[in-house]
Amino acid sequence: MGDAHPTIVFYIYLLRKESWWLNTQHSALNILDEKFVGVKLGILGLGTVGTGTVQLLQDAVGRHPLLEEVEIYRVGVRSPDKPRAVELPQSAITTDLAAIVNDPAVDIVVEVMGGLEPARSLILQAIKNGKHVVTANKAAISRFGAEIFNAANEAGVYVMLEAAVGGGIPVIQPLKQALSVNRIHTVIGIVNGTTNYILTRMQTEGSDFSDVLADAQRLGYAEADPTADVDGLDAADKIAILASLGFGGRINLQDVYCEGIRQVSKTDINYAEKLGFVIKLLAIAKYQNKANSQLSVRVHPTFVPKAHPLASINGVYNAILVEGEPIGQVMFFGPGAGAGATASAVTSDILNLVAALKSNSAVPNPLLSCRHEDYCQVTPIAELVTRFYARFLTKDHPGVIGKLGTCFGNHGVSLESVVQTGFQGALAEIVVVTHDVKEGDFRQALDEIRNLEAIDSIASILRVL
């Protein structure tokens, strides 16, 4: 550049002018500032995660030195007079969240309020105003991801979401960066701490679901309304996000099959144990058919072989297993929730944005932006090919096992084992494990079996990993 000619300099100016990056206010300023002047955060929400993030940022010594350049500029709350675990200047606190996303001085909006609205609208408004966004909001991203990332790409800003899945575990960033050189074929997660805690206690204590749930609610490991957790909805949001990153396409949340753990009984946990399995609520995304890019994306309680890396993930811990070519199998393990862990993830996103702002790129870093616009093809659950475990209660007629076998055979369902395991009162209990079968065929066989005179009920149906 020593011999740069004024014409060339002007050419640089033109290039820069055209680059989307300069559409944002602060970046234009940064280029003109000789010294980087720090980054101003507007934080939406001061609940568990917001408080944890503020605590982390206010206590920056001994952490990455870039954090010292972050200023907690505005914090939006619902009740300004509520006692808080953190001290903030009264001038920083406001109930006017729109004012934060519209404030020209705010560089990064940190959305940690949760919920769908007004979170969605505030995120979109922040993007429209050229601000980068950090969010922990899996519900909003899994539902409005397409809208949000389209807007972000258009505005030339980044939307970061490390905290949306797996609490403190760095998994979003590895999927976007290090692992993306692989052809990912499987992402399987234990991504809901509440259900993993409940299943672990059911397993170790031999307790019933409802008793453990009640105790988990008392101890604060489950919400008063546990629906989102125990019915698998939270895990469905998360696997939609992970699948999107792992497989490089968007996911329609409606395409994610979702089954919770309410129907898992201690009887099934005992049978799993005897057969060499543990029951885990898995969130699974994998190629059902690689040739035509058909993806299976689903959440359900699953028989996991005891030797599998996910079998030993217990309590409130989360783990995400990724399989790809050529890497093989990698797994990320850590705390799936909690103020500190989630604050770590939120702050790591802030750190990445500060670094991006500071390095003052001419074009956006393609590893930080959302790179896909097409939707993944998700196969209906009836097309899934998997092994099944099923437990039947039958009248103690001779020949029941034969009738079951015939019904399964009629629908092409091949069985690995059929065992009469004992009695429940006057009813015989029969446990069936299938080979790999198409779920639709299996369900049709069950419909036929349900009508058999000898069958009292189908006590449980679980998929086997």
Next chain:
Amino acid sequence: MGDAHPTIVFYIYLLRKESWWLNTQHSALNILDEKFVGVKLGILGLGTVGTGTVQLLQDAVGRHPLLEEVEIYRVGVRSPDKPRAVELPQSAITTDLAAIVNDPAVDIVVEVMGGLEPARSLILQAIKNGKHVVTANKAAISRFGAEIFNAANEAGVYVMLEAAVGGGIPVIQPLKQALSVNRIHTVIGIVNGTTNYILTRMQTEGSDFSDVLADAQRLGYAEADPTADVDGLDAADKIAILASLGFGGRINLQDVYCEGIRQVSKTDINYAEKLGFVIKLLAIAKYQNKANSQLSVRVHPTFVPKAHPLASINGVYNAILVEGEPIGQVMFFGPGAGAGATASAVTSDILNLVAALKSNSAVPNPLLSCRHEDYCQVTPIAELVTRFYARFLTKDHPGVIGKLGTCFGNHGVSLESVVQTGFQGALAEIVVVTHDVKEGDFRQALDEIRNLEAIDSIASILRVL
């Protein structure tokens, strides 16, 4: 920028001129090119890792689209006529490695030749020529890291080393980025696949070290000269690198205490099992004394409680556990070696550099560069505070246990248990487990014990996690 004044434009020019980034040839070119023209790699070495990397890059469809902008421009080999698993144009192959690092067209030098020299000189020359470097060379980085990163910071280039530790597991990048918002206090790894394979087989088969080693050599899991692996030297290189990243300072490799697994016997593995432990070769870096930043950095076979996340990492797999505030405990698990896994890590570094080049930053991304220049204070092993397991062979005199207890007591070593476990021929076997003690005190007690007339030998000494 719509109202930018020519003076301001000239100011931008001056700023840009002063920025280190423009010292590198291609960056200056990039700024002038309207369209990004791709990245040229110079690869040094075409062994297992080099071949895996070339295979991955030659088969880019379905991976991150940025990889399609990478050109394998030059590949340096020792024997150009050797049959290869990959096809490359003859013009790309050369035996003149210096010509690659001096070639003005090369953007990134990928050093996958291993060894200390000429790897070190070639890396330094590449840096001097303004090229970014990707290396898988833990030996060179752990020894010459200070020299290499000083040179890189001065030249304004990045040196990336994801493949140097943990094979395909993304751990370097999480430590530099996501986890760096935490105050890390512990990094513990199973970072050598060969020794973990040997210990796992000793444990499951009840075999002796030498038998399993011979078999591992036959199967290709151990080298003909297994020294670097079984004596812990490879793990020492790796924990020096991890500690440096986790604790934000350089590590003198000489300060890393290192003990291998040759002396681990099947007898000790059995005792470990009975006491509720497994024996793993751990590479540990943790604050010995947080107040004065004293770090303990060491490699040794260790009793690991069975419930610990690292206890179930078996075979050739690696895992790295990181503990910090506020995140708590996170663990990264995956294949620690192999062409595919290591190629994934090398290529993820290449991807990051391509993204950095493409985003054309005005200043270096502080998350990609080395940010520390000071050395960590590492405490001598004698200052370590830990629990010990020790096994003694004694003449079957009455009162031996009392004498042992007295010697330990003389040196302030508090015991958790002393058990006479049986006999080996005419000798009684006594197993001692201590509470937390200072290693120096424990060693002094052992010196005294060694001189007791009743003591035949000290069969083994192992630390307890």
